[in-house]
Amino acid sequence: MNNQKITxxxxxxGGVLLTDGWNRVARKKAADYFKLDHGVMEDRHHITVETFELGKITLEEYLRRVVFVEHQDFGIQDFKEFMFAQSTGHFEMLSLIAALKKEQHLKIVIVSNESRELNEFRIKNFGLNNLADCFISSSFVRLRKPDTDIFKLALDISQVPAKQIIYIDDQLMFVRLAENFGMNTIHHTDYQSTTTKLASFGLRTINDSHEKR
Incomplete structure (x- = not known):
């Protein structure tokens, strides 16, 4: 176990603080709702998603390549609103991280793969700008996990030694990549197990500490 204080x-x-913004489940729901050919939509998405999440095309450009190649009986704005509505908060996790930041004086750095418009909507709608100190988002920095340069950039910008960091992600591959930089990691699967793992690093909230007594 790392003996250094976590800072x-x-x-x-997606998958940690909020639901995934635009994953295969959301795309299937959209295909069903708008009566689209899901297979065709998925093929077009996978061709386009890297460019989209790197911020090289706008949401409207993405939709014109994936959904509106043919004429549709609904508008782009209708589809955007459906996309945005798929995001919901994991409020226990949001409250936990907010409490730990305040009580433990932690720096909070977001490292995520998200398209610009969806990311900006989620930051504003769920108050992530009040939680995080900075956003190393793929569409902002033009780097995308699993490109390890995004982790290097996050370390450079945060100016926190790797051994003083815990990286939390629901994707095991990205957890393993972060470990290669010497970061402590938590593979997030649910709120309770992550709370327990954070406590093993000495990160407990005041309420949690009282409950343990």
Whole structure:
């Protein structure tokens, strides 16, 4: 176990703080709702997603390549609103990280793969700008996990030694990549197990400490 004091949390958004913004489940729901050919839509998405999440095309450009190649009986704005509505908060996790930041004086750094418009919506709608000190988002920095340069950039910008960081992600591959930089890691699967793992690093909230007595 790392003996150094933890001073920062590096966090993914989708699957940790919020639901995934635009994953295969959301795309299937959209295909069903708008009566689209899901297979065709998926093929177009996978061709386009890297460019989209790197911020090289706008949301409207993405939709014109994936959904509106043919004429549709609904508008782009209708589809955007459906996309945005798929995001919900993991409020226990949001409250936990906010409490740890305040009580433990932690630096919070978001390291995520998200398209610009969806990311900006989620930051504003769920108050992530009040939680995080900075956003190393793929569409902002033009780097995308699993490109390890995004972790290097996060370390450079945060100016926190790797051994003083816990990186939390629901994707095991990205957890392993962060470990290669010497970061402590938590593979997030649910709120309770992550709370327990954080406590093993000495990160407990005041309420949690009282409950343990």
């Amino acid at each position: 920062a949390l590096f966090l993914d958004i």
